[in-house]
Amino acid sequence: MLTISGRSTGQNQGYCDGFSRRNFLTIGGMALGGLALPEVLRSEAAAGVASTHKGIINIYLPGGPSHIDLWDQKPEAPAEIRGEFRPIQTNVPGIEICEMFPRMAQMMDKFVPVRSISDADGRHDGYQCMTGRRRGDRTPPGGWPAAGSWVSHIQGAVNGAVPPNVALMYATGNKTWGETGDGGYLGVAANPFNLVGREARSSNASMTLQGITLERLKDRGSLVKAFDQFKRDADTTGVMESMDVYGQQAMGILTSSDLANALDLTKEDPAIVARYGASQEKFQRDGAPKMIENFCVARRLIEAGARYVSLNYSRWDWHGGDGMNFPRSREEFPLLDQGLSALVTDLHERGLDRDVAVVVWGEFGRTPKINQNNSRDHWPQVSCAMLAGGGMTTGQVIGSTNRYGEYAAERPVKFQEVFASLYKCAGIDSSNTRIFDQSGVPQYLVDQGVEPMHELF
Numbered sequence: 001m002l003t004i005s006g007r008s009t010g011q012n013q014g015y016c017d018g019f020s021r022r023n024f025l026t027i028g029g030m031a032l033g034g035l036a037l038p039e040v041l042r043s044e045a046a047a048g049v050a051s052t053h054k055g056i057i058n059i060y061l062p063g064g065p066s067h068i069d070l071w072d073q074k075p076e077a078p079a080e081i082r083g084e085f086r087p088i089q090t091n092v093p094g095i096e097i098c099e100m101f102p103r104m105a106q107m108m109d110k111f112v113p114v115r116s117i118s119d120a121d122g123r124h125d126g127y128q129c130m131t132g133r134r135r136g137d138r139t140p141p142g143g144w145p146a147a148g149s150w151v152s153h154i155q156g157a158v159n160g161a162v163p164p165n166v167a168l169m170y171a172t173g174n175k176t177w178g179e180t181g182d183g184g185y186l187g188v189a190a191n192p193f194n195l196v197g198r199e200a201r202s203s204n205a206s207m208t209l210q211g212i213t214l215e216r217l218k219d220r221g222s223l224v225k226a227f228d229q230f231k232r233d234a235d236t237t238g239v240m241e242s243m244d245v246y247g248q249q250a251m252g253i254l255t256s257s258d259l260a261n262a263l264d265l266t267k268e269d270p271a272i273v274a275r276y277g278a279s280q281e282k283f284q285r286d287g288a289p290k291m292i293e294n295f296c297v298a299r300r301l302i303e304a305g306a307r308y309v310s311l312n313y314s315r316w317d318w319h320g321g322d323g324m325n326f327p328r329s330r331e332e333f334p335l336l337d338q339g340l341s342a343l344v345t346d347l348h349e350r351g352l353d354r355d356v357a358v359v360v361w362g363e364f365g366r367t368p369k370i371n372q373n374n375s376r377d378h379w380p381q382v383s384c385a386m387l388a389g390g391g392m393t394t395g396q397v398i399g400s401t402n403r404y405g406e407y408a409a410e411r412p413v414k415f416q417e418v419f420a421s422l423y424k425c426a427g428i429d430s431s432n433t434r435i436f437d438q439s440g441v442p443q444y445l446v447d448q449g450v451e452p453m454h455e456l457f
Helices: 021-029 037-047 127-131 147-155 220-237 245-254 257-263 270-276 294-304 325-349 415-425
Strands: 008-011 017-019 055-060 087-089 096-098 111-117 165-168 280-283 308-312 356-361 383-389 408-410 434-436 442-444
Touching: 055 127, 055 147, 055 294, 055 415, 111 408, 111 415, 127 147, 147 165, 147 308, 147 415, 165 294, 257 294, 270 294, 270 325, 294 308, 294 325, 325 356, 325 383, 356 415, 383 415
Parallel strands: 055 308, 055 356, 165 308
Antiparallel strands: 008 017, 017 280, 087 096, 111 383, 356 383, 434 442
């Protein structure tokens, strides 16, 4: 993939570098011609015109967020299970969520908590949240494509200025928390176009404009000079001759202003950006930074033409000897509450709630019983997700766990069922769409027999 990397700005704890919010947000200062995207969006919003293409936003919470503390409270359980938080009523009678999510509670009619995901493979790895597959599953030659790769391969680009499959996945100290997934047997043309990174590098899999940080992309002169130097170097080494279609497409994308404008939050209404809350720029140890404003960027990317946006947000693994599960929850939950409620509000206000589907989840859940460090350990037996938009029937809960939140008591859900539902939101029939792999065997987007969740449609 072609990655645009920001400049490292310092050291944080562990082995993660700092990352400057300004480095990321100022990319859109350059103007390479044409009408600016925000002007188009403002004009369309005033005229009541909404995006006509379908989109998916996949928000991955690296580390395994606690299902029992988030959206599956057990207030009648013993203290060592129910924890420190209490449930609150939402605007949908009968649905309760954690008291740390008051904004979402007041608009639960626009959400769907899924409380019974029951097939996590237990790895500290985003692979299942990117593909729906387990690492140990049978794999076709070339590997399984990530969900965004299926979507971009089947539906293609909305326009030539913004790639259909975009990622805001930061490279993390724990490598598997920052992996976007790839095109698998569909090939590199279906790879996600990752817009964030950690440091400039160049390899066969990831091409970077050396010496150009996000901050310097605002300078058209520097950008043109960098492209000229890149082309000269590439011509000298023969890279241009061998550059595949994907590489040529990537170069074309970078010379358009649409992608840069979509990334530039200074072009968004400040009142809208403020809804999301302030990002915290430092990496969370071996996880991702708390770039909550990327939720807004994801929406802008969909409006600009992306079909699928995946992103990683913060770090949710808090069960070490420091007993940080509940203190960290008190820090993280309000910001997530604010960011998700802002995103879904934006989608509804812009008339995109039927066009853009949102999923929020992690790789597994957490032990119902609190450990001796006042934290919760890994628990793949059950986990949760939050869905919104996409024309789904919202204001309901799917699935339930037993009284201690140990396993799915009703309606166990598979990761692939969630993806099948997202594909349906995007207008793709995952049960009947098949693409031949490198050995000539037809493969489906999900396993045969897996259907979209009927409750949602």
